[in-house]
Amino acid sequence: MKKSIIIALALGCLSGHLSAQETFGSLYDVWNYALSHNADNLIQQMQIDQAGKNKREANSFLYPKITAGINGQDNIDIAETPVPGEIVGQPGKTVFLKFGKKYNYSAGISVNYSPLDWQAIYQSKIAKVNLELKTAGKSYFEQNLKKQIAQFYFAALTAKRAVEIGGSDLATADTLLWLTQDRFKQGTVDALAVNKAQINRNTVQQKLESSKQYRDEYFNNLKILLGLNASQPLELSGNLPGISQTGPEPEMLPNQRFLENFRLQSEMSAYEAKKAKAAFVPKIGINGYFGKYQFQDNLSFSFSSANWQPNNYIGVSISIPVFTGFSSRSRYAAAKIDKQVAMTTYQEEIRKSAINDSTLYSKYNSSMSIALAGSDTYRLSHDNLKLARKKYEQGLLSLDGYLNVFDDYLSAENQYLNNLSEFLTQKAVIESRK
Structure with a gap:
């Protein structure tokens, strides 16, 4: 009986452990999970709630104070x-x-x-803008969070794909090495060919191990952003997005969430200046x-x-107010300077943001063209590798020629994955603004 209970508990723990695995089929699934579980995003919501309570406190001047x-x-x-x-x-x-x-x-x-009480009135307006600023800050934080997640998501899928390709490449390299060693025993090739085949095999294995390392690193980075534990399994069942110039153009949205923070900071500084000026106005009680x-x-x-x-x-x-030792006047002068600084900063960020957006879309289109060309080159190199193997088996291609084709294939594969990663990085920035 006791043994049965222990087995049942063990199975229950195992079942709980297995059910803890998180599987995501698309980038949007990852986004939705992160927005609900990322600790920093939850803190942002707490700060919004706090700003809401501060706003209610600032509005208390609208009501009389009654004490018994x-x-x-x-x-x-x-x-x-x-x-x-x-x-x-x-x-x-x-x-x-x-x-x-x-x-x-x-x-x-x-x-x-x-x-x-004009100072209390403007303090209420400041509290209202502060609530809007906290909300805008959370919105921009979520945009950055989605951008980071998208970049790690695409990088993880790319690394995962690289591991799959690397496994196939290693099998091909092993076959080449075996054939070369066999030909060496037959005396049809020299040691130089064997060494070259061994070097190719070592290079492929190194790339495969590097791809595994990058894959694990990107998965762990995703765990951090998703609020998962280190031991909690994470599975990405989605596939890499296709690249096509014939598809619909992505919606090019400006970085409005970023600019909204500066607009609200400018508005708040204007109310701060009005509040400082209200120190010269009489109060009625x-x-x-x-x-x-x-x-x-x-x-x-x-x-x-x-x-x-x-x-x-x-x-x-x-x-x-008659005389306050020039403190009110100095405070108002400083507030006016803060207002000018905030307005200038807002206008400058609008200008720089437009330039950065133009650069982003240019890099997106350029990286897409480069990735398309790299994808086509990789496909052709893969076809050439298959043809080279058939010709080699038929005795129509020398071993050196086969090894050269394999080298070209590895170079095209590496370039393709790098180009794809760069394109998906730009795509992640654009997707995060939706």
Whole structure:
């Protein structure tokens, strides 16, 4: 019985381990998973939530501040007040009297409201723009995240394809080496041919191991961006995208998410300048108190309504800044400079972004043409390798000629994979903007 339980637990753990594998059939599947599981992207959302709460806090000036309080006071020494003696039957004299009782209590509600506070108004606008800025920042972060993922995704598929091709190449190199060694034993070729075949075989094996290393590295980079654990299996079941000049042109979108951050920073700096300028504007406040009080000669407290006297008032205040030691003026001057810097930076980024976009699309079209040519060269070289093998087997091609064709094939293959990788890198940047 105990043994059965252990086996069941082991199978359960194995089942859980196997179910933890993540398989993605397309780039969009990888994107969707990353947007939900990438830790940095989740932090970006937390910062948006925080900015939303800061915005609600900044809007609190729209509502009155209401507080309730209960106070008690022990008048240890009641101040004496000079009064005319006629009041107490001592004409011609000034008499000092004490007014009040030793203990007094009060309870009530205080209400304070600022109907006109321009600094608070602009702070509210700043908080609103800050929320938009955090949202735009997350959007641009997701664009960069998608770009990085697309580049690693295409690189991983390219490396995966290179490993598959490398395995086939190694089998061909082994066959060539075996044939060369056999011909050497027959005395039809010399040691130079054997060495060349061995060098080719070593080169192919080195390329295969390098491709495996790159494949594992790209897969691990994807795990980092996807929020996967190091031991969690990752499988990409998709294929490399085809390259064709006859297909639809990719939608060339400007880098708007990048520019939106600078636009919002410029807008925020404008509100900062207005807030600094509002320091010279008067503030209007309304305050009121609604409560009751009672006095006692000894340390006692009564809840009877007859012992409580009303104490209510409403007041209006106007605060006019006269002199602040030039701090407000200096703050406003600095804010205006920040505004000019932000506006200049925004315009400069628009100019540079247009140039960078033009360069990107030019590199995309150029890399696509180069990749197409490289793909065609690789296909022809692969066909030549097949033909060379048949001619060699028929005795129509020398071993040196066969080895030369194989060398040309390896060179074309390497160039094809490099060109394909460069094209997919540019494609990833464009795809990430959608």
